[in-house]
Amino acid sequence: MQQVLKRSEVSQENCWNLSDLFADQQAWDQAYDKVKQELPEAIQLQGKLNTPEAVKSAFELEDRIGLQVEQLYAYAHMHQDEDTTNPTYQALSQKVKKLGVELGQALSFITPEILGLSDEKLDELLASPVLAPYHFTLQEMKREKAHVLTQAEEALLAQVGNLSQAPQTIFGMLNNADMKFPNIIDENGNEVELTHGRYIQFLENPNRELRERAFKAIYSAYARQKNTIAATLTANINKNIFYANVRKYPSVLEKALYGDNIPKEVYTNLIDTIHEGLPLLHRYIALRKKLLGVDELHMYDLFAPLVDEFKMDITYEEAKATVAEGLKPLGEDYQQALQAGYNEGWIDVYENEGKRTGAYSWGAYGVHPYVLLNHKDNLNSMFTLAHEMGHALHSYYSDNALPYRDAQYTIFLAEVASTTNEALLMDYLLKKSTDPKEKMYLLTYYADQFRTTVFRQTMFAEFEMITHARAEAGESLTPQELSKIYYDLNVKYHGEGMHVDQDIEMEWARIPHFYNSFYVYKYATGFSAATSFSKQILEEGQSAVDRYTGFLQSGGSDYSINILAKAGVDMSTPAPIREAMSVFEALITEMEELAK
Template sequence: MRFFPLVMTGVLFAGTVLAAPMAADGISKPKNTRRVPMNQVLKRNDVPAEHSWKLEDLFPNQEAWDREYQEVKEALQKVGAFHGKLKDAASIKQCFELEDTISLHMERLYVYANMKHHEDTAEPTYQALSDKASKLSVETGEALSFISPEILSLSDDALHKLINDPELSFYKRTLEEMLREKQHVLSKSEEALLAQVGNLSQAPGTIFSMLNNADLKFPKVKNEQGEEVELTHGRYIQFLESRNREVRKEAFQAMYATYSKNKNTIGATLAANVTKNIFYSKVRKYPSTLEMSLYGDNIDKAVYTNLIDTIHEALPLMHRYMELRKKLLKVDELHMYDLFAPLVDEFKMDITYEQAQATVKESLKPLGQDYLNILQEGFDNRWIDIYENEGKRNGAYSWGAYGTHPYVLLNHKDNLNSMFTLTHEIGHAIHSYLSDESQKYRYAQYTIFLAEVASTLNEALLMDYMLKKSTDPKEKMYLLTYYMDQFRTTVFRQTMFAEFEKIIHEKAEQGESLTPQEFSKIYYDLNVLYYGKGMVVDKDIEMEWARIPHFYNSFYVYKYATGFSAATSFAKQILEEGQPAVERYLGFLKSGGSDYSINILKRAGVDMSTPEPIKQAMDVFKGLLEQMEQLAK
């Protein structure tokens, strides 16, 4: 059954899209839209339709969802007819076709139920629907679990004949993958048992999500005007971007004091997630949890360790940037709550959605008119859910189901970060759109390893556009700071997250206990390593591990760093070569999962099997740092 990927942004807070008529200049402009004040969070029922995604394109109503749910239940009854019959090409082909049909409809049910749940995670109706979809997903996985082990019970000679059988030509890649994974596939009864464990395996992430999004309540803090405002996930970064240091400090301390009060519960959920990973790695006979996580993408462990080693070599550049930040802020000590503080005096970029939309569209012109047409379709036809509301899932992501356009969830604030998150998520969405349009269902889904390339490429083109357009030294410094912080958060910080995951899993695999205190110590020490002696690593930051949802999708975050590096290379090629590079890149977007990720990137002109793209990204980081140092003189 195809995995249902939820592609989240590495940036926690996001931009917005409004459906609107076209103006004469080709830029969508709002009609009868209303702004939501910073200190007001609407209930979901009060969100205007033009600010919400149009989930009716997926299912027009609940009755349609219920009908499709029942159709899947009925289709699952047909699967049993293939038990013990998967020995010849005709039977295997029919079984694969039924599997695709069931999987496609299961995906639609699952995605819709969870997106409705994410609109308001405290709403019991959609909590129940999400749970119902998850249980059907597990039931589906259990029903289909016999397919691989039954085919792999055939002799190697018989398998090779099937791989080369013309009747199974469309499924050749599937069969080759089965053969590659044969050593990790269990017997039919064992696979069925593992499928039944599926509900239990989802528990750590589900519990954390409910606690983090629905139950965790943050105190009120004072904003720049001295007003008491409730701290939320969506507002946190805005407080950290405040020019008032006390505002930053109070929000920072309030955020982590709240998590510290819940450290035992959250520590237990994270430890349970690690235990779950070790269980699967052992029963499937992988050398380690890390290698198990990389195996599906056919990624060598060296890609992961090379990333960490290459970034360690570049840490002096990060330390140098921290010293520059301290100098520009004119502070005696640089604290963790100063990392997002603006470095340019009296320069504030308030970017409305309308401005963000227009700028994003201009910046993506190098990708050609076909790409821009898809972009406009998403803007005009409510692909995107815009603003924060009570109970809404925090952060941003792109998601969807095959056969329907992609969707984007955002929590918009009018700032530069929002504009970059808008283009980031649009990159994910158009990648999905082109892959689905170009590939059949079975091979349409690209891997998570590839996912961050398209989103970050869009960000690189937006930054290039803005830097070239800028004539104001203060604006240029502001943009350079933003780009440097993208490197800091997307390459350095995500690599630090990846190293944290590697350490905690290795400790558990060696039989060591994972307590909240141990998580905090490991996390604090990594911050000291990554930020250097020039930074005061505040004790509060030791609790940051407790608020990172990505840790429940283990060994995922390193792909932000590798994706950023690949995108940096693609952007350079597109801007320097023009159309030939664009054609290679669009070919990459259309490839879906039709080949191994490393091969797809290689064909498009980027070789991630070596550390070179990461080194190239660090060269760019160094160049940006030198520009900032010159402007700071």
């Protein structure tokens, strides 16, 4: 196995080009200083937001400075993600976080001052042609009026901003920079260091003893830190409860959903509908056990290849070409944007020492999106490329179609475009496959996408719901209690056909999404919406592509459920989740036929 490179050793062609944000740190420093100079302008507007012209000036200032801070933030944090141990960018990230808090403080008067107006005055502002570009903002303000505090209270909460980020920051540094995992013996008898990236590779290895060694090694490392991580996670939950109480929401869950205007029933319906579908997951577990030919199926067997004789080694260049082919149904304009992403410094490709784990798409309005990868030459990494480019091109389309304030789509919509890309890529691969072993390999991969993106993320969502509810009821969340909740959910979701290893009880300790609370359910709802979109695109052609392009261009210009409904997907009912379950059932049936 190759040694993980230092950041300085990585080829520039495999690195993103952050100079598109700022030419260098000197340019960043100049932009930072400019924001600091502009912040006092807010004081001149304070106490005067009672006319359309004054409100427009406030919104324009908010957008101008907000965009500058967004660009500063993206540059600092993406540089830090290249090497989380680099003290220069750790300091820069902390500096811009503080600036963000200062921005929040300086502008904290805007919302409470507007909402302090009478309902009649608010309606006048909503009707004013001067404020037409801000109609949705004002409509949202009016909806959130019950949860906005006085000006003094809002200013105080803005000062708490740095403290509120602490749990996520501490977990990120512990997980990405300070955590060290044991060395293990690989399949060739070599002693290698276990890393986040290598762990996934080991779980996909045909060698069962290697999978078990990696599985036990990583969770033993987390178990040694269980008290620290439990304290960090509990601090995050308590922070959420604080904000929910202060802003007068019935619960943390309802506060988390309120911003996207998502009814609580969407969340609970997801969990209930997935519970209905658990027999399908149990059926897949039984099939996996049969195909692996084992007496007991363990947690470390869930990613094992089911087709021993078939292996897909896919280089990054091959992955790019295949993804482009798979996304051809989205049309020529989409293809051109995709190629721009490939060729114009959007993507940071390979793992290096200290680099943030996983993958994401990020950036700032006014500059093209960026994508962070930790590419391995396998099928999963090819789908990760398709997924993250889905995010990136969603941002690309919305940024080009809308002004800054309306361009940012909600997190509820965030996983739809990425997962639509994955569904289209899988359809392409399955249609061109003639080898039964390859087809079984692909079907297994697709079934595992359902298992991990729908079932597993819903299990995570249920874990969050349970832990927050218990904390809100005044119950303590010890490391032991967190582990028991998590273990019991694994038993429920995986069923009697799975040997649920005790080690899995520590998995909660390595999930970064738990620090972005009540986020993960959107993977499952997004997957379901994407299933519907991809089906329409493949069956209806250009008319569906046009609707889908309209979805990409809608950003956050309306409520998420409305945006999806306009494009032809109704997420207010369990129907899309059940449609996803029917697709999963068809996959299992095809796999069972091939396995005969």
